[in-house]
Amino acid sequence: MSDKEETDTGIVLYLNYAAKLGFKSDVVRTPGMDIFLILLHHAHSIPLTIYLDTGTGKHHQIVNVSELTESKRPDYCTTIL
Numbered sequence: 001m002s003d004k005e006e007t008d009t010g011i012v013l014y015l016n017y018a019a020k021l022g023f024k025s026d027v028v029r030t031p032g033m034d035i036f037l038i039l040l041h042h043a044h045s046i047p048l049t050i051y052l053d054t055g056t057g058k059h060h061q062i063v064n065v066s067e068l069t070e071s072k073r074p075d076y077c078t079t080i081l
Helices: 003-020 034-045 065-071 074-079
Strands: 025-030 049-054 061-064
Touching (some): 034 065, 034 074
Antiparallel strands (some): 049 061
16 A cells, blocks of 8 residues: 555544544545545545545635535445545
C-alpha cells in the first residue's frame, strides 16, 4: 500500500476518532475528488456530518458527503467504491 492510500483510508480512522471524542461534524480538505469515493463508502457508518472541501479557485466547492449519502441507497454508496 502506498503512503497516499494509507493517508486516504487513514482519514476514515480520524473521522471515527473525532466522532468518539464527541465532535458533530468534520471537514476533509483535499484538492482532488479521489477521497470522495472513500468518504461516500464509509459516511453511513460514521456518526458525524462530513464535509468535503475540494478544488481550487473557481472550481472550489464544499460537499456535504453525509447528506449525499443519506439521499442514496446504502448499496449505491458501498458499491461505487
